[in-house]
Amino acid sequence: FDDRDGWIWFDGHFVPWREARLHVLSHGLHYASAVFEGERAYGGRIFRLRQHTERLFNSARIMGFDIPFSAEAIDAACEETLRRNGLTDAYIRPVAWRGSERLAVSARGGGTHIAIAAWPWPNLFGEDRMRGIALAMAPWRRPSPETAPTEAKASGLYMTGTLSKHAAEEAGFDDALMLDWKGDVAEATGANAFFVFDGEVHTPAPIGFLDGITRRAVMELARACQMKVVERTIAPEEIGRAEEVFLTGTAAEVTPVRRIGDQDFTPGRVTETLVAGYARIVRMNEALPVA
Numbered sequence: 001f002d003d004r005d006g007w008i009w010f011d012g013h014f015v016p017w018r019e020a021r022l023h024v025l026s027h028g029l030h031y032a033s034a035v036f037e038g039e040r041a042y043g044g045r046i047f048r049l050r051q052h053t054e055r056l057f058n059s060a061r062i063m064g065f066d067i068p069f070s071a072e073a074i075d076a077a078c079e080e081t082l083r084r085n086g087l088t089d090a091y092i093r094p095v096a097w098r099g100s101e102r103l104a105v106s107a108r109g110g111g112t113h114i115a116i117a118a119w120p121w122p123n124l125f126g127e128d129r130m131r132g133i134a135l136a137m138a139p140w141r142r143p144s145p146e147t148a149p150t151e152a153k154a155s156g157l158y159m160t161g162t163l164s165k166h167a168a169e170e171a172g173f174d175d176a177l178m179l180d181w182k183g184d185v186a187e188a189t190g191a192n193a194f195f196v197f198d199g200e201v202h203t204p205a206p207i208g209f210l211d212g213i214t215r216r217a218v219m220e221l222a223r224a225c226q227m228k229v230v231e232r233t234i235a236p237e238e239i240g241r242a243e244e245v246f247l248t249g250t251a252a253e254v255t256p257v258r259r260i261g262d263q264d265f266t267p268g269r270v271t272e273t274l275v276a277g278y279a280r281i282v283r284m285n286e287a288l289p290v291a
């Protein structure tokens, strides 16, 4: 991923893609003191940019480090990164980390760095995703909010995500569905999960996992389409009686699920309505469609 043309915004300046390097003794690498965002631009506009920037600052605050720029400056830098790379439809990845100024568990007094890259990335699950993807049950659970700062989009929380995704892919699945520390349904490794029961849209309450910006947008959209939306605890035993299942996320957008473990689902009217509605709202940016 490091050998391509383009520009990366790095601590306030653009550097050529291949030269956006950091030292091997960076605290972020050794101790996972890094936070990031994933954003998507449609037609040159970044969907809910300010919400992403606010979540980045909140993640950094939870991790105890300051980003030495204002939210306005980071918003402008994300937009400038798109323009500088000649992109209109792209994925944008801001990342902030503790640097190599100090290397021990304590990094107090060390520095924080921030970079922003952007590249074309059509969809996390590729072209065929509308047929529905297959999820394996993850071998790892999401930690409790007392075990890890689960509200932060922090790199360290992705360790078990990568392990779970690799296990799923090796078994022929597209992604993994993770349970939370209590054994209830949490989310996929990079997207939130929704289930349709009796025509209603149900999703786990976001405790111990990321409250996705797409998740919130899709809940608003479903309500605007006169659907009933319920946030609640969902036990894995209930999954089998769901009429439809889908995932939401910046990279995943709205992706139908056709299988979880050995249970099959058929994407239907609710998923189709939300896939189409989401495709409309991201291009209109903040506005909601008329149902």
Ligand code: PMP
Residues within 6 Å of the ligand: 038, 187, 188, 189, 190, 191, 192, 210, 211, 212, 213, 214, 215, 248, 249, 250, 251
């Ligand atoms: N959960 C995890 C673990 C994620 O990485 C993501 C992607 N950022 C999501 C959920 C979805 O969040 P969003 O809709 O804000 O992209």
